[in-house]
Amino acid sequence: AVWARFTGVKEWDSYEWREKFPEMANACRTSREWATNHLMGYGWWCWIIPLRGGDVSAGIVYDSRIFDLPAGATLAQRLHHHLISHPVGHAIFGQAQAIEGDVHAFSALPYWSEKVCGDGWAAVGDATSFIDPLYSPGLDFCSFTSYYVANLLARSLAGENVSALLDYYNAQYPVTYRRWFESLYQDKYFYMGEADLMSAALLLDVAGYYIGLVRPVYRDPECAFARLPFEGRPGRVAASMMKLYRRRLVTLAKNRAAAGRLGEVNSGWRELYDGFVPDFRLRKQIAQGLRRWWSAEWKNLAMSSRRAHSAPAPCAVIPSEAQRSRGTP
Structure with a gap:
């Protein structure tokens, strides 16, 4: 991750912005300056956070296996060059x-502790582990x-x-961490720049979060917080279901990358969600997420079929040419 504090950043909600980009301005029903905004692409995502006094915090988190910052004399220049490579970032x-003096980098965000408690001590929060700032x-x-x-x-x-409580904490915490990572974050950066795939993931991820974690806390916080997430057989089943669609979304993105068709559905994409609250609306969001996923699967089948039909048929080798290639007279 690389981040910095910037000055001279244009306001998303300014009159100039609305005059220059009316469609984008009218697509948002509230002020973008009141929230954290994100830019996303293949292998990376950026945050844009307005700060008190007019400065803006901007940073990038990326998967170094598939992305690296552009060249530059300094880290600040490299981050700035990347931000302005995106149309919104450029604007x-x-x-x-x-x-x-306010430019920073951290090369190893994820970490975990093999032991989180012992006789007379226990670790909590970020002292135990960290996965990814997304979500x-x-x-x-x-x-x-x-x-x-x-x-x-x-x-x-x-x-x-x-x-017994100490033994449970030491035994369950690594399980919770591993399942949380494998369900939500593993290889996610491969499809982060695909609007339809990321939309499917967001809807299913957050709806699952509200069903599995938020609802139990609302019903009985004493009971819910007394155990760690992804515990036992229910936790294993939930993690398996989430890993299933996460793996498929990764595969779909990799297929698009291999075909040179990344980002084809992104242009003109607009989507407004009905808010995430722990009530009956979660069913609607799950259904919407599943439709996004299955639609992407159909597009993948169509793309694979077109590629198969467009591939040139193998040519028969003329015996004399084959012989000459082996040096046979």
């Missing part, structure tokens, strides 16, 4: 300048681990034997 960062999972890990350890400490101070 708002074209005249921007990175503030000297902000650190807040979830902080909530579950802090609550669990607070309960563990209270019971220990009350004189209870907490050895």
